[in-house]
Amino acid sequence: MGANNETNKRSMVIVAILAAVIPLAVSSNYYLHVINLAGIYTLITLGLNLLSGYTGQVSMGHAGFFAVGTYVSALLAISAGIPFWAAAVVALVVTGACGAIIAIPAMRLSGPYLVLATVGFGEIIRLIILNWTPVTKGAAGLTGIPLPNFLGMQISSERDFYYLIFVVVALGTYIAYRLANSKIGRTLAAIREDELAAETMGVPVNRYKVAAFVISAVYAGMAGALYGVFSGVASPDNFTFDDSVAFLCMSVIGGNRTIAGAIIGTFMLTGLSEILRALQAYRLVIYGGILIFTVIYMPQGLAGIMASGNKWLAKRLAELSLFGKGAGK
Amino acid sequence: MQYLLNGLPIGAIYALVALSYSLIYTTSGVLNWSQGDMVMLGAYIGFALFQFWHVGFTAGLLVSMLVVGGIGVVVQYCILRPLRERQAPPINVVIATLGVAIVSRNIALAIWGPEAQVYPSPVSADPFALGVLSITPQDLLIVFTAIGLMLVLQYLLKRTKEGKALRAVAQDRYAAVLMGVDTEKSDAVAFAASAALGAAAGILVAPVFFVTFNMGAGIGLKGFVAAVIGGLGNIPGAIAGGFFLGVTESLAGGQISSGYRDAITFALLILVLWLRPSGLFLRKSRQKV
Numbered sequence: 001m002g003a004n005n006e007t008n009k010r011s012m013v014i015v016a017i018l019a020a021v022i023p024l025a026v027s028s029n030y031y032l033h034v035i036n037l038a039g040i041y042t043l044i045t046l047g048l049n050l051l052s053g054y055t056g057q058v059s060m061g062h063a064g065f066f067a068v069g070t071y072v073s074a075l076l077a078i079s080a081g082i083p084f085w086a087a088a089v090v091a092l093v094v095t096g097a098c099g100a101i102i103a104i105p106a107m108r109l110s111g112p113y114l115v116l117a118t119v120g121f122g123e124i125i126r127l128i129i130l131n132w133t134p135v136t137k138g139a140a141g142l143t144g145i146p147l148p149n150f151l152g153m154q155i156s157s158e159r160d161f162y163y164l165i166f167v168v169v170a171l172g173t174y175i176a177y178r179l180a181n182s183k184i185g186r187t188l189a190a191i192r193e194d195e196l197a198a199e200t201m202g203v204p205v206n207r208y209k210v211a212a213f214v215i216s217a218v219y220a221g222m223a224g225a226l227y228g229v230f231s232g233v234a235s236p237d238n239f240t241f242d243d244s245v246a247f248l249c250m251s252v253i254g255g256n257r258t259i260a261g262a263i264i265g266t267f268m269l270t271g272l273s274e275i276l277r278a279l280q281a282y283r284l285v286i287y288g289g290i291l292i293f294t295v296i297y298m299p300q301g302l303a304g305i306m307a308s309g310n311k312w313l314a315k316r317l318a319e320l321s322l323f324g325k326g327a328g329k
Numbered sequence: 330m331q332y333l334l335n336g337l338p339i340g341a342i343y344a345l346v347a348l349s350y351s352l353i354y355t356t357s358g359v360l361n362w363s364q365g366d367m368v369m370l371g372a373y374i375g376f377a378l379f380q381f382w383h384v385g386f387t388a389g390l391l392v393s394m395l396v397v398g399g400i401g402v403v404v405q406y407c408i409l410r411p412l413r414e415r416q417a418p419p420i421n422v423v424i425a426t427l428g429v430a431i432v433s434r435n436i437a438l439a440i441w442g443p444e445a446q447v448y449p450s451p452v453s454a455d456p457f458a459l460g461v462l463s464i465t466p467q468d469l470l471i472v473f474t475a476i477g478l479m480l481v482l483q484y485l486l487k488r489t490k491e492g493k494a495l496r497a498v499a500q501d502r503y504a505a506v507l508m509g510v511d512t513e514k515s516d517a518v519a520f521a522a523s524a525a526l527g528a529a530a531g532i533l534v535a536p537v538f539f540v541t542f543n544m545g546a547g548i549g550l551k552g553f554v555a556a557v558i559g560g561l562g563n564i565p566g567a568i569a570g571g572f573f574l575g576v577t578e579s580l581a582g583g584q585i586s587s588g589y590r591d592a593i594t595f596a597l598l599i600l601v602l603w604l605r606p607s608g609l610f611l612r613k614s615r616q617k618v
Contacts, residue, residue, distance in 0.1 A: 058420050105603035111419065112360045116557050117602050119550065120595035127592035241546070245427055252424050281439040288431030295421040295428070296411050 012177075019166055023159045032158040036230060038270035039165040040223045045251045045262035046176045047219025052248070053256030054185055055212040056192030057106065060115050061122030062247045065217040067129060067239035068095045069224020071136060074145045074234055084148030088225035092218050098125075099217025103210040110195075122244050130236045141235025148229045161230055168226060172219060177259045179215070188212055253294050255301025264302045331462055332583040333576050338468040338537070340575020341475035345530040346552025347559060347567035348479065349523035355499040355562035356519040359409060359422055363429035364527050365549015366437075371397045371528025372535040372544065373437055376448045386451035390474075390532045394525040401524025402517045404429055409520075410513065430545070438542040445539030448532075471533045478529055479568060482522065486564075491518045499562070551578075554598050 026032055044062055052058045073091035076082040082090075102121045109117055129136045136142070148155050148164070155164050179185055190198040191205055199205045228234055246269070254265015272290065276283040298305050346364060353361045374393040378384035384392065408429060412422050452470050456463040486492035494515045497505040506512055530548070538544060551574060559570025577597065582590035 052420065058423070105599050109602055112354070112561055113557060113602055115360065115423070116553060117599050120554075120599050120602075123550075124592045124595050124599075127589065127595075131586075131588035131592070241550070248420075249424055249427070252420055256420070282435070284435040285432050285439065288428040288435065291428035291431065292408055292425050295417065295424045296408070296415065299415060299417050299421055 012173075016170060019170075023162045029158045032162055034270060034274050035267075036158060036161050036165050038267045039162075039169045040226050040230065041247065041250065041270060042169050042263050042266045043172050043223035043226070044220045044247050045254065045266045046172055046259065047216035047223075048247055048251040049254075049256045049259065049262045050176060050179065050188070050219070051212050051216035052251060053258070053261070054180060054188040054192065055209065057209060057212060058115050058248070059118040059216070060241070060244050060248055061102070061118035061120070061125075062216075062220050063239040063241070063243040064122035064125035065095050065098060065220035066224045066227070066243070066247075067125050067234075067236075068098050069221030070228040070234045070239070071129060071142070071224075072221075073225040074142050074228035075135070077146050077228075078142065078144065081146075084146075084225070084229055088222065091225045092221045095217045095221025095224070096214045099214040100210055102217075103213035106213060107206045107209050119241060119244070122239075122241060126236050126239055126241075129239070136236075139236060141233055141237075142228075143233045145228045145232050145234065147232075155229070165226060165230070168222065172222065173259060173263065176219075176262075180259055184208075184211075249291055253291065253301055255303030257300070258303045258307075260306075261301050261303035264306070268302060332579045334459075334462050334464055335583070336576035336579030337572065338471040338575070339578065340572035341472045342530050342534050342548065342571075343551050343555040343574050344568045344571025345475050345478065345526050345533075346548060347555035347571045348482065348564065349526040349530075350553050350556040351559070351562050351564060351567040352495075352519050352523045352526070354556070355564075356495055356502075357409065357413075357498075357516045358419075358502075359426065360419070361520075361523070362423060362426040362549070363404065363433065364523065364552060365545035365547070366430045366433040367397050367401065367524045367527030367545070368531040368534070368548050368552075369437060369540075369542065369545035370400065370433055371531030372448065372540045373441060373446075373531075374528070375532040375535060376441075376446050376540050379448065386532075390529060393532055394528045397528035397531075398521040398525035400433075401520035401522075404524075405517050405520035409516070430549075434542055434545065441540075441542065443542065445541045448535035448540055450536035467536060471537075474529070474533055478526065482526070483564075485522075491515065495519055551594075554594065558598065558601055 022035065023032060026035070044066055047065075048059060048062055069091045072094045073084070073087040076087040076090055077084060098121075102118065105117055106114055130138055132138070150160075150164055153160070155161055187198070187203055187208055190201070190203060191208055195205055227238075231238075250265040250269045251262060252265070253269060254263070255261030256265075273283070273287055276286055279286060294301070300307075346368060349364050349367070350361065353359050353364075371393045374396050375389040378389045378392055404426075408425050409422070412425055417425075450467050450470075452466040456465045486496060491514075494505070494510045495518055497508065497510055498512055498515045502512060505515075530552075531544075534544075534548065552571070555570040555574040556567050557570070558574060559566030559568070574594065578590055578594055581593040585593060
């Protein structure tokens with residue numbers, strides 16, 4: 001386990017360095033835009049993995065939290081002129097509160113019932129945004145969300161946003177990683193594996209479940225705050241049930257029981273849906289087919305495949321070196 | 330009172346879809362998100378039959394149920410059986426059925442395009458008075474066909490060998506295997522029956538709403554809500570849940586606000602889930618520990 005953590009840390013550093021130089025290598029604004037979007041979605045999937053993967057509480061309503069984050073921060077910025085970071089903090093508090101509210105009925109539910117409660121939550125949020133026209137501008141949506149400042153710099157180009165999002169995602173990944181590999185993460189996994197047993201061992205199951213919901217909601221809220229300033233506009237169409245489903249797919253396809261899985265899944269599926277654009281009408285047919293194929297043949301997600309690939313490689317390498325030694329004799 | 334009556338036809342549709350969710354859930358434990366798209370496929374097949382061969386309503390209904398039932402069997406054998414053999418976690422099964430929904434929705438989009446298609450009603454849509462109330466022959470057709478289908482289903486479940494096997498599997502899958510029931514077959518029967526029920530709902534609803542490639546999403550979700558309100562896996566509960574949801578929606582839309590109608594429905598649903606996790610109409614609470 002210790003060695004595993006070392007390699008994990010090392011690969012994280014490598015990924016971070018690679019990520020920092022990406023905008024220098026990618027000149028096209030379109031690619032950067034897609035990468036930025038995937039970065040924002042990564043925050044949501046990170047939260048989903050903590051909630052669904054670690055705690056076993058499946059949510060199909062995360063677009064709701066995402067929407068709350070976007071609208072709260074954007075409305076504060078537009079109507080009260082509050083700077084981005086302050087607005088984002090308020091948005092995080094509000095989404096966290098939403099997470100706690102939905103967690104109360106969710107505590108008692110599992111399986112399909114929990115799924116439906118979260119779907120209901122997501123739909124309620126979308127419908128409120130759609131119908132509360134005086135505040136949310138209804139179907140027309142919000143426009144002219146002001147650009148953010150970061151350390152006194154105005155963030156405006158795709159590259160600026162890349163670094164802003166990169167910093168937030170890196171921080172989010174770090175926190176998620178620390179959480180997942182702490183006592184809290186192990187407790188959450190214990191609840192997933194056997195709630196009753198965890199309860200018997202003295203785990204305050206309900207408190208942890210609420211905490212998982214709140215943390216997960218806060219992640220989606222942060223993604224929402226970034227999304228608002230990044231796209232400059234927001235409408236109820238950005239936060240549908242289909243989006244919630246897409247987030248869940250990213251989490252499961254990547255492998256929802258690891259932190260790396262969230263990142264892998266999000267970038268894979270976001271990239272895939274862009275690549276498949278060339279196929280036009282058949283894009284989503286193939287996308288759906290790939291989803292089905294992946295959940296059947298890679299039940300642990302892409303991260304699971306990579307982990308077993310690593311093991312296989314390590315084994316082969318060990319064999320090789322053994323063989324080398326033998327030959328040297 | 331009029332709202333109550335208005336809620337009945339849509340309630341009947343929800344009841345059919347709720348039944349289809351419950352039937353699959355109770356036998357194989359699968360939460361099948363592609364049920365709504367079976368409704369959509371049913372409506373499109375009925376529409377295509379009418380458009381190209383001028384097949385009438387009754388024949389269209391039967392053929393469409395047969396075809397979509399076949400699709401249900403294919404889904405069970407090609408997708409859910411391998412998942413079960415690999416003992417995939419439930420969330421993977423959910424994603425797989427969502428994948429089926431995405432695929433079928435977009436195949437329909439590729440074939441029929443994004444425009445809404447009109448499926449003519451076999452009966453008139455002009456309301457006639459019923460005392461102080463009014464109802465259309467169209468609505469009556471929906472309600473009575475749905476009730477007829479439910480009775481047929483009940484008969485099949487109670488009287489045929491396949492139906493009995495299905496109920497046995499629903500009660501205790503493991504014991505059913507020990508008694509020599511072919512669970513794969515009864516899963517296939519459940520999927521076929523569910524898909525066929527969905528297709529029937531699709532044809533019935535087609536003249537009221539237009540036929541579109543994404544019509545399944547809304548109806549499917551509402552059907553699922555109805556199934557959960559009635560207690561997922563509980564057949565009479567699904568029917569009651571469907572009618573209850575239809576009437577509630579009609580009341581909420583008419584009396585409170587049409588924009589917030591669905592929000593009210595979902596808030597009510599969360600309340601039901603919170604207070605009665607095993608469904609509104611289940612007397613015994615069977616919370617598994």
